[in-house]
Amino acid sequence: MSSTFFHKGYLNIFFSFHRASHQGLIMTSHTLLYIDDEPDLLKIGQLFLEKNPMLTVSTCESAVDAIQILSNHPFDAIISDYQMPGMNGIQFLKHLRQNGDETPFIIFTGKSREDVVIEAFNNGADFYIQKGGDLRSQFAELQNKIQYAIERKKVEKALKESEERYRNVVEAQTEFICRFRPDGTHLFVNEAYSTFFGMQDEEIIGTQFKPRIHPDDRKNVSRLFSSLTPENSSAFNEQRVIMPDGRIVWQRWNTRAIYDEKGKLTEYQSVGRDITEVRERELELQQKNMELQAAYEQLAATEEEIRQQLDEIVTTQTALRESEQRYQAVIENQSEFICRFRPDGTHILVNDAYARYFGTTKDQLLGESFSPEIHPDDSEKVKKFFASLTREHPIGTIEHRIIMPDGEVRWQQWNDRAIFNEYGHIREYQSVGRDITEKKQMEETLRLTNNKLHLLSSITRHDILNSILIR
Incomplete structure (x- = not known):
């Protein structure tokens, strides 16, 4: 032109x-x-x-x-x-x-x-x-x-x-997350889900992958899915799964059915976790209770000294039972803490569980620099942990203690992911955590109980009779 x-x-x-x-x-x-x-x-x-x-x-x-x-x-x-x-x-x-x-x-x-x-x-x-x-x-x-x-x-x-x-938030979850159609075709799985079953995401998505449910649990699983309706669309269950190597693991699942505007079932969304360790600890605690009960029956008719020892064992048994109940209650109602924050500590996302845990609200945390008080013995450990997160290895897990506002010391476990910008600088952290104080206390209680049982096993009836005759 x-x-x-x-x-x-x-x-x-x-x-x-x-x-x-x-x-x-x-x-x-x-x-x-x-x-x-x-x-x-x-x-x-x-x-x-x-x-x-x-x-x-x-x-x-x-x-x-x-x-x-x-x-x-x-x-x-x-x-x-x-x-x-x-x-x-x-x-x-x-x-x-x-x-x-x-x-x-x-x-x-x-x-x-x-x-x-x-x-x-x-x-x-x-x-x-x-x-x-x-x-x-x-x-x-x-x-x-x-x-x-x-x-x-x-x-x-x-x-x-x-x-x-x-x-990133979904992939950072330690819980298993999946979405699938009524015919079992998987629409989405997170890394935790595919890794648990020893597979890649692409091997599951688009296929009718089904874990091998333990025969004794199959009716309960079928009953759960049949019970879901538009009015009652979610439920949870515990089930055993037989792994490819023959191991039997326990899982807890929370499943929600999704319906369209006409009430037709379109898909399921499930969030689960491995509770094998919890189940094993429950069995271990039951075994310890049985051993304590046997020791109580054996020593019930002896002298006051042994009776006092038995009282101590009974007290320990009660404490163990109460600890088990408290621990189970925590497991049943547990919600993981989720937050995102910048390197200067400014929070840009928190969930309700995180805010409730620290006795505050989401509005009071968002946009503010908030950092729980780390136990002095763990402070250096936490610093080294965050310093270890790199662009090549951005994910890590840490357990440490924090001091609550009322002075109570609590244990936490965190799975952290560092997010980097195009220049290789950390833009933010995404963290998923849980309180593991009860687990730590239970481990200590079991250790003490084992010590007591070892002491009791060294006392023979001969020792008891000698003690009586000497008097």
């Missing part, structure tokens, strides 16, 4: 367009790179666009120059002519997309061949606008397309980041 744009009629349209641009067509400041091999068209286009105070336009006359500019400076959008010497607009677009540049790209040209339009869209162009016609309408359309393309890119980026954050 020629420089005949610069006549009086077009200038009148230009100033009219300038007035319209101030009426709020684009309300966010954006930078544009405009490429055209005709300097006069480039200049008039820049003048038109920059009459909107929210647009800043840089120009160049070839795609080669544009590539050099883009290597040093990013832009919010690119406007390019099609017919240019050396490299045309679509070749320029292909180069950008092949090199990972997803900047919104608008072809603004006099060419109107259908094959050119199709090729432009197939290679990632956001819009294709043909020059000609009413100049004011043409540039108004161009501005609208620029705004739309930029905002759409922002929304896509924000959605991608949101999905990434959600996936």
Whole structure:
């Protein structure tokens, strides 16, 4: 096209367009790179666009120059002519997309061949606008397309980041998470789920994978799924699973049925955990109780000294039973703590369980720098743990003590993931934790009980009779 744009009629349209641009067509400041091999068209286009105070336009006359500019400076959008010497607009677009540049790209040209339009869209162009016609309408359309393309890119980026954050939180869970259709086809599993069964995500997703349920538990599992309705859509159960190597493990699952607006079942969402260790400890505690009971029956008829020892054993037995009940109650009602925070401690996400645990509310934590008081003996350990999280090894698990506001010392276990920015700096931490104080106390109680049983086993009836005769 020629420089005949610069006549009086077009200038009148230009100033009219300038007035319209101030009426709020684009309300966010954006930078544009405009490429055209005709300097006069480039200049008039820049003048038109920059009459909107929210647009800043840089120009160049070839795609080669544009590539050099883009290597040093990013832009919010690119406007390019099609017919240019050396490299045309679509070749320029292909180069950008092949090199990972997803900047919104608008072809603004006099060419109107259908094959050119199709090729432009197939290679990632956001819009294709043909020059000609009413100049004011043409540039108004161009501005609208620029705004739309930029905002759409922002929304896509924000959605991608949101999905990434959600996936990171789900993947950081130590609990097993899965979604599956009524026919058993898995729609989603997290890393904890697939790792537990010794498989990869892609080996499970899209298949009707079913863990091998223990024969004695299959009826209970079927009964649970049959009991779910739109009115009572969730339930939990404990079941045994036979692993590929023959081991039998215990699991606790909380399952929710999802229905569509017509009440038709569409999928299940399940969250589970391995409770084998808890079950084994329960059996171990039951065995210890039986041993204590046997010792009590054997020593009940002896002298006061032995009776006092038996009283001590009974007391220990009661304490163990109460400890078992407290521990079981914690397990039944346990909710893991979830939080996200920046390196300076500013919390950007917490769940209700986290806030309740520290006796505060989510509103009081969000946006604030909050750090529980670490036990002095664990302070250096915690510092070294966070320092050990790197881009190559961003995930770790730690157990440490904290001092609650009332002075009570509690134990916690945390699974932490460090999130890094593109420069390799830590942007935030995502943490999933639980209180393990009861577990620590139970281990200490078992240790003391074993010591007492060992002491009792060394006392023989001969020793008891000798003690009586000596008196």
